[in-house]
Amino acid sequence: MNGRRKNGESLILCCSEYTPLPVVKKRKRYRKQYPGESTGITEEMRFVAMKLRNTPKTNITHKEEESEEYNDDDGDGTWQPSMEGFLKYLVDSKLIFNTVDRIIDDSQDVSYAYFRRTGLERSGGLSKDLEWFSQQNMVIPPPSNPGVSYAQYLEEIAEKSAPLFLCHFYNIYFSHIAGGQVIARRVSEKLLEGRELEFYKWEGDVLELLKGVREKLNMLGEHWSRDEKNKCLRETTKSFRFMGQIVRLIIS
Numbered sequence: 599m600n601g602r603r604k605n606g607e608s609l610i611l612c613c614s615e616y617t618p619l620p621v622v623k624k625r626k627r628y629r630k631q632y633p634g635e636s637t638g639i640t641e642e643m644r645f646v647a648m649k650l651r652n653t654p655k656t657n658i659t660h661k662e663e664e665s666e667e668y669n670d671d672d673g674d675g676t677w678q679p680s681m682e683g684f685l686k687y688l689v690d691s692k693l694i695f696n697t698v699d700r701i702i703d704d705s706q707d708v709s710y711a712y713f714r715r716t717g718l719e720r721s722g723g724l725s726k727d728l729e730w731f732s733q734q735n736m737v738i739p740p741p742s743n744p745g746v747s748y749a750q751y752l753e754e755i756a757e758k759s760a761p762l763f764l765c766h767f768y769n770i771y772f773s774h775i776a777g778g779q780v781i782a783r784r785v786s787e788k789l790l791e792g793r794e795l796e797f798y799k800w801e802g803d804v805l806e807l808l809k810g811v812r813e814k815l816n817m818l819g820e821h822w823s824r825d826e827k828n829k830c831l832r833e834t835t836k837s838f839r840f841m842g843q844i845v846r847l848i849i850s
Contacts, residue, residue, distance in 0.1 A: 638816030690745025723796035744843040
């Protein structure tokens, strides 16, 4: 019995003197952020839009870009709109803004509620403009393929994903505000004898109105997964391509 006790004591003594090896912690790897990610999803989309336009101005601010000239030249510095093409552009634009407003107003998705009655809505102004053109005995054409295709796409994507639709929503208004003033001035000079259309008028500071929308979308974007944000960036490319087709109707 005494021998056993001594062996047990020696075993306890041995174990008590054991020093564990230090734990080597693995270095934590941090994912490289996307351009604009620290600011919000709208800034990420802006970088995508700038890349599409092949401009090197990566330090431009939102306010500067929103007031920057829209460039739709074909490379030779000429931009010759036609009245027929401009009417097609207005009709297709009205279809897009009607579709966007209806989806936002009718949806049961709670995230859409943040974007109702933002002050950016364009449908009413477009209706007034088209009525004025009609009173000038001009034939108002039906919506053309670019507008119909984009409206159908917006309907489809709104049913699949609120984040993806809201990215289109923001890009549609952003591009109209950023480039609309230039289009308005050029068309007014060449076709309308200086007339200012309702489509390009807002009540209040339009940049402040857009800023409010941007802040709400960035807030919602904080709750989106990285995969959802990546899909939004891909949709940004689609959005500008769709809208580019509609703008090109002006010179058709």
